[in-house]
Amino acid sequence: MSSSPSPARAADPADADPTAEAAGLAELAARHGLAPSGKRPPFGRYLKQLWHHRHFIDTFARARASAKYSRANLGRLWEVGTPLLNAAVYYLIFGLLLQTDRGVEDFIPFLVTGVFVFTFTQQTVLSGVRAVSGNLGLIRALHFPRAALPIALALVQMRQMLVTMGVLFVIVVATGQLPQWNWFLVVPVLALQSLFNTGLSLVFARAGAKVSDLAQLMPFVLRTWMYASGVMYSIEVMAAGAPAPVRFVLDVNPAAVFIDLMRFSLIDSFTASQLPPYAWWVAAAWALAALVGGFVYFWKAEESYGRD
Amino acid sequence: MAATDQATATAQAAATAEARSDPAGVPSDLGEPTVIADGLHVVYRVRGAAGRSGGGGPAALMRALTRRKGSGGARRVHAVKGVSFVARRGEAIGVIGSNGSGKSTLLRAVAGLIPPESGQVYTNGQPSLLGVNAALMNDLPGERNVVLGCLAMGMTPAEVRERYDDIVEFSGINDKGDFISLPMRTYSSGMAARLRFAIAAARDHDVLMIDEALATGDRAFRKRSEKRIKELREKAGTVFLVSHSNKTIRDTCDRALWMERGELVMDGPASEVVDAYEADNAD
Numbered sequence: 001m002s003s004s005p006s007p008a009r010a011a012d013p014a015d016a017d018p019t020a021e022a023a024g025l026a027e028l029a030a031r032h033g034l035a036p037s038g039k040r041p042p043f044g045r046y047l048k049q050l051w052h053h054r055h056f057i058d059t060f061a062r063a064r065a066s067a068k069y070s071r072a073n074l075g076r077l078w079e080v081g082t083p084l085l086n087a088a089v090y091y092l093i094f095g096l097l098l099q100t101d102r103g104v105e106d107f108i109p110f111l112v113t114g115v116f117v118f119t120f121t122q123q124t125v126l127s128g129v130r131a132v133s134g135n136l137g138l139i140r141a142l143h144f145p146r147a148a149l150p151i152a153l154a155l156v157q158m159r160q161m162l163v164t165m166g167v168l169f170v171i172v173v174a175t176g177q178l179p180q181w182n183w184f185l186v187v188p189v190l191a192l193q194s195l196f197n198t199g200l201s202l203v204f205a206r207a208g209a210k211v212s213d214l215a216q217l218m219p220f221v222l223r224t225w226m227y228a229s230g231v232m233y234s235i236e237v238m239a240a241g242a243p244a245p246v247r248f249v250l251d252v253n254p255a256a257v258f259i260d261l262m263r264f265s266l267i268d269s270f271t272a273s274q275l276p277p278y279a280w281w282v283a284a285a286w287a288l289a290a291l292v293g294g295f296v297y298f299w300k301a302e303e304s305y306g307r308d
Numbered sequence: 309m310a311a312t313d314q315a316t317a318t319a320q321a322a323a324t325a326e327a328r329s330d331p332a333g334v335p336s337d338l339g340e341p342t343v344i345a346d347g348l349h350v351v352y353r354v355r356g357a358a359g360r361s362g363g364g365g366p367a368a369l370m371r372a373l374t375r376r377k378g379s380g381g382a383r384r385v386h387a388v389k390g391v392s393f394v395a396r397r398g399e400a401i402g403v404i405g406s407n408g409s410g411k412s413t414l415l416r417a418v419a420g421l422i423p424p425e426s427g428q429v430y431t432n433g434q435p436s437l438l439g440v441n442a443a444l445m446n447d448l449p450g451e452r453n454v455v456l457g458c459l460a461m462g463m464t465p466a467e468v469r470e471r472y473d474d475i476v477e478f479s480g481i482n483d484k485g486d487f488i489s490l491p492m493r494t495y496s497s498g499m500a501a502r503l504r505f506a507i508a509a510a511r512d513h514d515v516l517m518i519d520e521a522l523a524t525g526d527r528a529f530r531k532r533s534e535k536r537i538k539e540l541r542e543k544a545g546t547v548f549l550v551s552h553s554n555k556t557i558r559d560t561c562d563r564a565l566w567m568e569r570g571e572l573v574m575d576g577p578a579s580e581v582v583d584a585y586e587a588d589n590a591d
Binding site for chain 2: 053063
């Protein structure tokens, strides 16, 4: 390929000092208020942009929820069917076959509450891992604050959780619990867990964007977490003789805290004495730490999402 | 490219930039700068390049374990080598060059989607890149993609409602029946590209970059697109257009950049650059 004469080259700047001229372009940019492309905005402005995109977040979440079951015959009936089947399977294995109901009164509501509350966090993390890596088309086509994606996916799971809670109320009443004022405590529990989940979704969205193998790994990590969170057994009974440090870790485990708070809200026989120490404070601390940490951690890599 | 060459190219761009405003420093008929590329280099690191496939799981594990730090099995592709230019308001700039000459990479770097290896791109506002491969949400119907795309670009729900019909009409998706309510995965590539362009063109952009998106449309759509590009320019935006159609560049653009092997070969009035490009490709 031959180089052709160019009008730009005819300008003949041969006598100019190259470094001075290179600075000239940067200076020209500065004079006209041009900013380096692809730089992430300051944190405050980023949050403002996110707020501006709230309708996008909402519409994206609705679209994802309706697309999820769009190829299934029963469609959105699965939003009720999935938690029901989930509860049935866990009851079959842990209630009937393994009989982990040692020392637990009202085992069915105890187990089902545990399964549903943990599934909420589990599904949020799993969708968060793919929030960036699964939407590269959208990210590369349009500019919007990327945190909108993990937040929208967490919102999908929050709406699913509201449906799941309906199923849970039915199961709890069917197994002999009567509605009480105490039940209103599920509102703060769900709110704190939702904030916590959103934070986790942001953290794993960034991690999953960097390390694509994480999507393969996370199901195993989450299953391990579930078995350590007292979903199908009582930590209080099983870990009665555990050394203090182990007991401490089991007690501050956010999943266990949210599960126990939910049980405390719904089940008569689950009393305040069975809650881990300072359960409400621990839950609030986890929610705040995950949310703030998640936002900052995700925002720090804002300009890198969508690059290959 | 030698360092001095690169500096010279930078100097030329700066000189051109200054030559385009009148002596008083007030911009002439050309507007303010919207994009400034300053000695831009882009290097891709390609993982999973040749020689690393095959052998199945155990072999992959061995490679993962024996991989050295740093170079880590990634190959470096120097896609853009020291490009400098200044783009201004109201300009439509065609980018031409053979396949693999770095045109698309250049636009992606301007859009801030790839970090520069060295040098810098300065932009006014957020440039929007519209490529053929940019899929939206394939499982969703076209209508939901329109709404989502508009909201993602920062429109309010009221603005989306207001412009929805125009966008669908512009895209021509419904010309042959009610296709807008079908999932996007059922669209032909031409239909999908048209819809994406229609969505992106619904908003006024400071800088809009179009990567061969118009090539897929039929004649009527191309006419509408050219008209829309003119409107965008009149609203003081800058439009970049990558195309292999020299005619499109001549008709739509007033300036052209000729890229070859990652270098900016020529920058000038569209007709002159296209002439030179055609003369070079004649043999």
